[in-house]
Amino acid sequence: MHSHLHTKDNIGCEEIMNALDECHARGFLYKAIGGCNDIKREVNKCLSGERTKKSRKNRETALERRARIEAVWAKFDEGDYSALEQFTKSK
Template sequence: MHSHLHTPYNVNCEEVMTALDECHARGFLYKAVGNCNDIKREVNKCLSAERADRAKRNRDDARNKRARIEEIWARERGQDRASTSADAGSGAAANAESSGAKQ
């Protein structure tokens, strides 16, 4: 069983799929003897190429999204470090003042 052939994803294969439908419409014996096999191979080749292109686009999109997320995380880590070092710096100054007051 295969998925639906006539979808927006397979628009570039429409012509070959129509030819296969026309070949199958010639009758069961015509199809059963193997007269539509060449067209079927072309449909499979076209659908495979479309699927590969779609998978490549999805991978590229995922990589771009991941890179964007990594940048956001890096900025957040940088802000956390800056606020932590600022807190540590003000804490050290407060400790220095309090130790100076005791002497």
């Protein structure tokens, strides 16, 4: 079972996770004979998709930050240190 399934990051998978919770509520024997396996695979697929979206967003944010930093470094190389003040204020 995934830890902390019901979080703000997994809202897109809420319906499938609720179905898995309902399946698990049917009892141990039902789970033991594989009654919840298909739903579990769907949860895994959904969570993987959510993680991929989050990773893509984080990567884009990191690239934007990196571009800003490299622009400041380029100005430093030119001897213009006023960019440091602008960069620190934009945080």
